[in-house]
Amino acid sequence: MPQFLLYLFAKIKKIILHFKKQKKMKEIMTVYYMEAKSARVGGRKVAWITSGGPVEPLIAMDVIPVYPENHGAMIGASKMGTDLCERAESMGYSTDLCSYARSDIACATVNGGPIGGLPRPDMLVCCNNICGTVLKWYEIQARYFNVPLFILDTPFCHEGFTEEARRYVRRQLDEYIVFLEKACGRKMDHDRMKEVGRLSLEGQRLWQAVLDTTTHSPAPMSAFDAFYHLALIVTLRGTRDVIDYYTQLLEKMKDRVAKGIGAVPNEKYRLLWDNIPIWHRTRWLSQKFASHDACLVADTYTSAWCGTMKYIDENRFFDSMAEAYTRIYLNIGVDEMARTVLGMVDKYRVDGIVMHSNRSCKPYSFGQYDIQKIVERERGIPSLIIEADMVDERSFSESQVATRIDAFMEMIKQRKGV
Amino acid sequence: MITAGIDIGSITSKAAVLADGKLLGTRVIFTGYNSEVAGRRVFEELLEELRLDPSALRKIISTGYGRNSVTFVNKSMTEIICHGAGAHYLNPxxxxxxxxxxxxxxxxxxxxxxxxxxxxxxxxxxxxxxxxxxxxxxxxxxxxxxxxxxxxxxxxxxxxxxxxxxxxxxxxxxxxxxxxxxxxxxxxxxxxxxxxxxxxxxxxxxxxxxxxxxxxxxxxxxxxxxxxxxxxxxxxSPYAQVNGAIGAAVLAMGIK
Missing domain, CATH: 3.30.420.40 (ATPase, nucleotide binding domain)
Known part of the structure; x- marks a missing residue:
């Protein structure tokens, strides 16, 4: 290795070590992206993976997982989505295509966005439990970067989970390991895999515990805070960092509960958020709801990364991944989605639901009208539908959304007799 | 008690005045470019028509898209709530x-x-x-x-x-x-x-x-x-177009 590269590597390692001592989100994510960007220098491999994909085998193989969807969220939050979407459109992609896909495909060609593009992948791992778009999206990127692609096909669970589905997905998990061993040029350490599985489950339990602190009124954090703290359970599930971070966060939230500190100073109304955040408008939305003394206390989105713990067998983590990764929120029928929502309505004692009908995410938005009806019928809880897009700012109309939120809150106040 | 409602829509602006819950009058004008001016003008023109002094009015609610652009009102509410109140007032x-x-x-x-x-x-x-x-x-x-x-x-x-x-x-x-x-x-x-x-x-x-x-x-x-x-x-109702403004005036009676 040339001298200057060794020097650079040593320098980066020093900075990383410095940051690793800190347990703050920004530092952890900075380290994560720095490590990923310098992976080649350190002799490590980078895999791009879908948000719902099984990351644990990558961690066990010491491959750095990188999430184009997490990157998409960062692009949206930094209001760079429209430019990148327009670029993808000028490349020939349809405006109807998911804005995460559009911004990622465009970003790969210009290394733009808030962090100057993602590190080049050595392999791609695509699991279609979240949507069908990812198949074509990852095929495009596999061609563009000329790297191998692994596809994990998880059958849609209209009702329950069949033995055939379990065998089908379980067999692919073996193929996944073969794929990784070939791409990395070494064998999987199955003891290490078990340990990663244990850490993953512990991380998920802690994340659920953090989210559960909002069952208290006033809620110590809001869904907008969860959107922020979520990054780790998505990207680094199966590592020690996640556990340390959420342990601290849980303590902090418990402390706020004990002191009666709420995320919204004068919490009077409790709401549930559905769908991916409107990343470019989170601050505006948060302030809008707070101005009505309303706190979004929970959401179906951030809880999805700990939503299938009931299917995980701690002692047979690898085997149980087949069921856990197949039965995620976006891969189940509308009736079961509605049952999940009803469960959250009861658990967090909400007065209403705010649904983001997301132009980009069809599987997430598809059942909303039905779920809205079911919740209204079963619990008498009203819901509001906001039409927008998670990244593409062109699909957002501020004054129209403001009127709908104001009217919804006035209605809830009238219903509660205020 | 005299109350008023002003409904500033994207095309027209409407005003309604009630005295002790009885409808005194309504007015409709085009909103045009400046919604604040339209809100003020439709209100003032109605008061003039009704020979009312602005000081007689203490309770005013604005609604419609321009609801937040007028400053002389006590409160603003969305059209949804106002149309509900207006329709109920005209026909319970x-x-x-x-x-x-x-x-x-x-x-x-x-x-x-x-x-x-x-x-x-x-x-x-x-x-x-x-x-x-x-x-x-x-x-x-x-x-x-x-x-x-x-x-x-x-x-x-x-x-x-x-x-x-x-x-x-x-x-x-x-x-x-x-x-x-x-x-x-x-x-x-x-x-x-x-x-x-x-x-x-x-x-x-x-x-x-x-x-x-x-x-x-x-x-x-x-x-x-x-x-x-x-x-x-x-x-x-013959008051269909001013229903939101009437509702706003009805709700203004509830302002403490």
Missing amino acids: GVRSIMDIGGQDSKVIVIDEKGKVKNFSMNDKCAAGTGRFLEVMARALEVDLDGFGTLSLKAGSPSKISSLCTVFAESEVISLISKGERRENIIAGIHESIAARVAAMANRVGIVPPVVMTGGVAKNIGVVKAMEKKLGVSINV
């Missing part, structure tokens, strides 16, 4: 309101006290609103006031299938060039609006008796098309 038996305004259409279900139980609004698209009708009237060179009665003379309504105002306009233009009768085209336009709003009405679960409010309620063609589509009879 009413349970559902279909309001089609300049850039919004909405369906509101209220309880026996006039409180909103549920509502649904159009998505970001302006098809199925007053602005859609304005664009079509221009393409057809017909005065908007004549739209309703003309459509009643239609033989068989044309099919306007596009959901987009701009594309629907080009559909209309191509129908004109094919020599389609104007009455049929207008009736087709009304049916397309009715189809969009009826879908919202069904989604929110409309309960009779139903009234229609907003400027578009003045168009008998839309009302008839809507009745046909939904299979319910729809009442239109």
